[in-house]
Amino acid sequence: MRIVLAFTVGLAVQAALVAPALAQETEQPEITAAKADKARFEAESAKYAADKARSEAEAAAAQAHLGPLASYQTAGTVDVGANSGKLEATLLASAATSRLAAHIVERVCPQLAPGGGMAACSIPPTGQACPAYTTEAKPLLVFTEQAVPNFDAYDMFRMQLESIEAQLVRALPAGDGTISAGVMGLPAAATVLSALANLFRSDYKLSALDVSQSDALLVRSFIEKANARCLDRPIVSPSLLQPRLEIEGNPALARLNTAGTLRDRAASRSADQKRAMSAEKAKTDPEIARLDEAVARFDAFLVKLGTPNEKGSVPLAMVARQGQLDGLIDESTPMLILKAEMAGGSAYAKKNFWTFLGGMPFSVSGGSLVSFTLVRGRSAEIVDAGVLRQTEPFMKIHAATKRFSDE
Incomplete structure (x- = not known):
């Protein structure tokens, strides 16, 4: 019993002595790795401290030689001159206008076809049949807003001439003179077009880029787009109309x-009356x-004219x-009034890492806002109207230049 007990105690003591050694042997790789990481971190920290000290020394030397380093930083904005990018923004706005013109063509041309809006008559004159609309290729009269005539001169001419005619007829014996149709009995196109002409072209500025466009561009x-789409009728610009003499x-x-x-x-x-009587009697x-x-x-009146x-x-x-223009307009003559309401351009400049490396910092954009009104002749009925808008996305200025140089 004593021998067995002594042997058991000996084994326990041996196990107690061997266990820490085994544990130490098992943990040794982790401790070694941790120590290696610590050593590497300390080495990197030392290198960073050395680099920082060297950079500070170089900065101090540069500042002593060049002055405050803030003057040489790359941070800040890009300075551009007045109207920089105006040409490119104007070209982009004109491209937007061209697209809008194509949209107007797609709206208007179907209205002119048989069965279209111009063929329908929703508001016939009181007591009259709907104005006839045939497949005859009546000209499409295209007016710029500024060129819409008001017929003031022609209306005044007719009113004065009617008064003179009436006076001549009254002076002549009964049956020797005839009275022309009264002015008030004629459905004047002036009423229609003058009401549509009470708009004025405006110039707009956006970001110092004045890219205003006239109605003529629209x-x-x-006309460029319509010539390929509305093939069944001529297109007439009244501003270019030369009167027949x-x-x-x-x-x-x-x-x-x-x-x-009547005057003759x-x-x-x-003259006959004067010859038939004495000069004294003729005077009275x-x-x-x-x-x-x-x-x-x-x-x-003729001298004044x-x-x-x-x-x-x-x-x-x-x-x-x-x-002559008034003579072209009947009850169903299609009349289109176009107006370039607004054209605008904008630009922005930015500076970042890429522009620091030589990237283009300047971008431009352009857009246009236009309106149109399609009128049915003297009936003054609005067949279609709309306001359309189009913008071109911002482009780097060199990309905009290349886009239009390739067209």
């Missing part, structure tokens, strides 16, 4: 010729006085132009 773009082809001149015929009859009647004859007064009024105004324009030429 009209030209529309033949009496048969111009309503104003035809009307003036009619009044001139009155002058001839007056009421009929001769009426005839001479009417003839003199017509002659004065042929006398250039302060702007050098001859009133008769203006009246002839407006009269």
Whole structure:
């Protein structure tokens, strides 16, 4: 028993002595790795401290030589001159306008086709049938907002001439003169177009880039697109209309010729009456006085029509132009009024790591806002209208230049 007990105690003591050694042997790799990591960290820290000390020494030397280093930093903004990028922004805005013109063509041309909006008549004149609309290729009259005529000169011409005609007819014996159709009985296109002309072109500035565009650019773009889409009818720009000087082809001149015929009859009647009586009696004859007064009024009116105004324009030429245009417009003539409401451009400059390495810091954009109104002739019915807008995305200025140089 004593021998067994002693052996057991000996084994326990041996196990107690061997266990820590085994544990120490098991943990040795982890401790070694930790020590290695610590040594590496301390080495890197020492290297960082050395690099920092060297950088501070170099910065101190540079500052002593160059002055404050803040003056040489790359941080800050990019300075650009006034109107920088204006050309590119204008080109982008014009591209937007061209796209909008194509959209207007897609809206308007189907309306002109048989069965389209122009063929329907939702508001016929009171007591009358709907104005006839045939497949005849009536011209599409395209007006810029600034070029929409108001027919003031032509309306004034007709009113004055009607009054003169009436005076001539009253002076002539019954049956020797005829009265032309009254002005108020004619459905004037002036009422329609003048109401649509009460808009004014405005210039806009955005980010110091004035890229305002005239209505003419929109009209030209529309005509370019429409010539390929609306193939069944001519497109007429009234601003380019040259008046016909033949009496048969111009309503104003035809009307003036009619009044001139009455004037000649009155002058001839007056001369006959004067020959039939003494000079003294002719001076007091009421009929001769009426005839001479009417003839003199017509002659004065004719002189005024042929006398250039302060702007050098001859009133008769203006009246002839407006009269011929008025003759082109019937109850179903399609009239399109286009307006470039606004064109804008913007630019921004930025500076970052990439621009520091030589990247382009300047970008531009452009956009356009336009409107259109499609009117059915003298009926003044609005067939279609809309306001369209288009913007071009910001582009680096060299990319915008390349885009348009390739077109």
